[in-house]
Amino acid sequence: MKIGLALSGGGARGFAHLGIAQYMYEQNIRPDMISGTSAGAIAGAFLAAGYDPKRTMEIISDINFLKFFRPAMSWSGLVNLEKISDLLLEYFPKNSFSDFKIPLIISTTNYTKGENINFESGELIKPLLASASIPVIFKPIMIGEEAFVDGGITNNLPVNVLKSHVDFTIGVNCNPVGISSPNNSMKDVLERTMLMIINYQTKEQAKLCDIFIEPQELSKYKVFSISKAKEMYQIGYDSAETTFGQLAEDHPLKGLFKSV
Numbered sequence: 135m136k137i138g139l140a141l142s143g144g145g146a147r148g149f150a151h152l153g154i155a156q157y158m159y160e161q162n163i164r165p166d167m168i169s170g171t172s173a174g175a176i177a178g179a180f181l182a183a184g185y186d187p188k189r190t191m192e193i194i195s196d197i198n199f200l201k202f203f204r205p206a207m208s209w210s211g212l213v214n215l216e217k218i219s220d221l222l223l224e225y226f227p228k229n230s231f232s233d234f235k236i237p238l239i240i241s242t243t244n245y246t247k248g249e250n251i252n253f254e255s256g257e258l259i260k261p262l263l264a265s266a267s268i269p270v271i272f273k274p275i276m277i278g279e280e281a282f283v284d285g286g287i288t289n290n291l292p293v294n295v296l297k298s299h300v301d302f303t304i305g306v307n308c309n310p311v312g313i314s315s316p317n318n319s320m321k322d323v324l325e326r327t328m329l330m331i332i333n334y335q336t337k338e339q340a341k342l343c344d345i346f347i348e349p350q351e352l353s354k355y356k357v358f359s360i361s362k363a364k365e366m367y368q369i370g371y372d373s374a375e376t377t378f379g380q381l382a383e384d385h386p387l388k389g390l391f392k393s394v
Contacts, residue, residue, distance in 0.1 A: 135386060137304065138296030139165035139181075140343070141174025142336065143266075143286035144308035145357030146366065148173025149191065150349055153370025154306055156187035161378060161391045167299050169239040169252075169292040171285035173308070175265040179258070182238040183226060191367055193225070214273045215263045222259050231255045237299075240265050241285035241292040245274050250288035252295055268357075290332045291339040302386060305343035307336055308370070310353040345387075349373035 139158075141151045151174055158164070170178030180190040223229060231238060231254055239254045242264045253261035264275035264282035274281035285292070293305045311333050340346045351369045355362055381388050 135302055136166040136300040137163065137302050137387075138167045138169065138293075138300035139178075140291055140293040140296060140303060140305040140339070141168065141170040141178050142291045142305075142307045142309055143172025143174055143284065143332070144352070145173055145268075146360045146363065147308040147352045147355055147357070148177050149194075149363045149366040150308045150352055150370030150373070151177040151306055152187045152191045153367040153372075154347060154374040155181055156191075156367075157371050157374035157378065158304075159187060163378070163387060163390050165236060165304070167237045167239070167296055169241065169295050170265070171241040171290050171292055172266045172268075174291075174306070175238075175240045175262055175285070178238050178240075179226065179234075179262055182234040182236040184235040185225075191363070195363055213271060215267055216260075216273075216275065219259050219263070222262065226258055229258050231258055233258075239292060239295045241289045241295070242282045243285055243287045244280055245269075245283045246280040250285065251282070252292065286332050289335070289339065291336045293339045293342040297342060302344050303342060304345045305340055305347070306370075307333075307340065307346070307348040308352050308366075309333060309336065310348050310350050345377065347373055347377050 141148070155177070168178040168182050177190070181187065185193070226233070237254065239252050240261045242251050242253065242261055244251045260275055260277050261282070264277065265285045267273065267275050267283045269283050269287065274283045290309065291305055291307055293303050296303050309329060309332060311329055349369050352366060355366060378387070
């Protein structure tokens with residue numbers, strides 16, 4: 135049975151993806167194909183390259199990887215993500231999808247044409263950066279003559295791209311909307327508005343999942359809550375333990391478990 139794992143965008147909340155993957159790996163559940171958007175694409179790239187989830191967490195924590203994604207919250211100009219290309223090359227030295235141990239599909243948005251575009255071959259780093267380029271905050275990434283931005287705008291949970299390749303799909307959304315008061319700053323209102331828009335189309339993709347995980351505790355964390363990485367990792371791990379622990383004895387994944 136081939137298993138597909140779809141990982142949503144969500145900024146720093148994407149650390150939960152690694153916690154979920156860690157529990158899955160401990161239970162002998164490993165994906166045969168991964169798709170991801172934004173933070174999910176980054177987590178997915180490390181997993182696809184063969185990095186252990188816990189080791190990936192250590193790498194990102196030790197070098198404060200996401201500090202390079204922290205925007206200067208002003209109107210003076212957009213942040214250029216391409217400056218971190220050299221950093222990514224340390225971990226993906228061949229800069230190619232062909233070097234992955236697990237096939238990966240990265241979801242992006244073609245800003246020039248206004249459509250969702252998926253990358254699964256060729257150069258890796260530019261599509262990876264494009265998938266995480268949140269509009270208004272980060273500059274679009276140029277690939278050829280066209281501009282690309284965050285895949286979350288058009289497909290924040292790319293389950294559909296896996297369906298024809300696998301027998302079973304697991305989808306993870308680390309962007310629950312949660313409850314919020316309207317008495318917030320303009321930045322908070324903008325972030326929540328974008329979150330609601332993205333989650334509207336995420337619900338449709340969630341229907342395609344055989345297992346869908348959405349840790350509600352993540353709603354209290356902001357997109358750039360980088361300092362809370364270990365907390366979000368643990369939330370992901372705990373949510374996976376709860377979800378998979380509740381599977382019926384005759385569930386197709388149950389036979390793969392080392393233990394429950």
